[in-house]
Amino acid sequence: MVGAHLRSQTPSSLAVLWPDLPLDDGVARRIVGRVVGEDRDDLEGVRGLSRRLAAEIAARSHTLRLEVVDRRASRIDPFVKYLFRAADGRVFEAVRIPLERPRWSVCVSSQAGCALGCVFCETGRLGLERGLEPWEIVEQVLTVRREGPERPVTGVVFQGQGEPFQNYDNVIRAAEILRDPCGARIGGDRITISTVGVLPMMERYTAEGHPYRLILSLTSALQDKRAGLVPLARRHPVDALAAAMRRHAEKRGGPVNLAWVLMAGINTGADEARALGRLFAGVRVRLSAIDVNDPTGRFHPPDDAERSRFFSALAGNGIGFVRRYSGGADIHAACGMLASQSTGGTAFPRRGRRGRAEDAEKNNE
Ligand code: SF4
Incomplete structure (x- = not known):
């Protein structure tokens, strides 16, 4: 074209x-x-x-469109998972998330694949194919709106495939189009961008003063452990990320928003809660915790007792938290582990693991 x-x-x-x-x-x-x-x-x-x-x-x-290669509707709840194909054959996914009122939120992909290789993430294993164009992001939202007219789309979360801050300009442009009163008319505070910690872009984002919500997907507050889970952490250490989030919250107002994938025996200890308490002393924190959901069996969710102990430790260290629940379990709607069939993964039959979609739901309520 x-x-x-x-x-x-x-x-x-x-x-x-x-x-x-x-x-x-x-x-x-x-x-x-x-x-x-x-x-x-x-x-x-x-x-x-x-x-x-x-x-x-x-x-x-x-005004090219994306091809909808597949859509899977949950039988349990109104989650729908979409698989899109672009003209160059790249495939990526979005998830329609039901909100309570009732409304839709959409978990969108910002890249086909991802370069960052987080160990608990299927998308990371694909490697980066390319960043999506703004219209390819906007089109994911328009498709949900077109196919689900019984509810308005009132929220968007950049938590699908890819690291949004590695496709910064196109993500910000797409968010502007989605927010524009002539565009998709989604409130800026209902658009959420989730990063695993691309520090220079976090600083730029804060300096530019965008109205969209920023979430740091931290998952461990201990530098050595986090570096083993999120390779990018070797470049941008936990202390520096926490300082950047504090500055962001101070400039923007509101709490520091964190996401945390609960992995049994890995990141649910009192040491993590203490480290969080130290990193964010004196700051309001809103930590969204979601059980890991790992098709490879390498990572397991904590049992109730372990989870409760962790939550008590968080509370004891002044960290506010909410627990997120899975939705659309029968279609594996959790969109953290997106891999696409045509690139060697199995996008639909396998279980998502990271629970970003569920996280997104609450964060846009
Ligand atoms: S968790 Fe996010 S940043 Fe990490 S590999 Fe997966 S898509 Fe990329």
């Missing part, structure tokens, strides 16, 4: 995309409203847009 994808544009980027075309801000807003807000591919009848200008824009741009 030649030219710019119209669903990769915000009104302001579109207005300056072709300096030789007389596109003012109002028309740019209405074009974004047409292709994202109304989810249409044509520019027919856009107010203020002449037929000639519409034809010129159409010649310089495209």
Whole structure:
């Protein structure tokens, strides 16, 4: 496809995309409203847009769609897992998450594969294929909206395949389009970006003052242990990440948001709770804990007694926490361990492990 994808544009980027075309801000807003807000591919009848200008824009741009290769609806609850294929054959997934009111949230992928190789993550084993374009992220949300019109989509979480901060510009652009009143109209505070700790991008994100919620998927507060689970931790140590999250919370207001994958015998000890208490002394913390769900059997969730001991230790060290539960278990909707069949993994039949989707659900309530 030649030219710019119209669903990769915000009104302001579109207005300056072709300096030789007389596109003012109002028309740019209405074009974004047409292709994202109304989810249409044509520019027919856009107010203020002449037929000639519409034809010129159409010649310089495209509105390609993703192919939905598969969709799995849970029989237990309204989770749906989507497998998408892009024109170059890359595949990636999104999960529709039911919220209580009732509304939908969407757990989106930001990359096909991932370069970071966290040991508890199937996606990491695929390696990085490429970052997704803004429109490929937006399209995941539009597909859910189109196919589930009985509820509005009011939340988006960047917790599917990939590390969002390794595709920073496209993720921020996609979030802008999703938030735009002419776009998907999702509140900025209902859009969540989850990182495993790409420190320079966390600092940049805080400095830029975006309205989206930031979660650090920490999973261990002990540097050596974390480095064994998340290889990126060797470059960006726990202390520095905690300091960055404190600065973010201070600038933004609100608590430090952390995600924690509970793994029996690994990261549920009192030493972890004490380390968290030290790292975040004097700061409000909201830790989302989810049981690991590992198809390889290498990692196991804690039993009730171990989990309770950990939660008591967290409370004793001043760390606020919420426990997340799995949804859509029969379709393995937890989207932490996304691997795609066509790249050698088994996206649908295997169990997700990291529970990002469930985490996402609560975080967008
Ligand atoms: S947990 Fe996230 S950052 Fe780590 S390998 Fe998986 S997708 Fe990448």
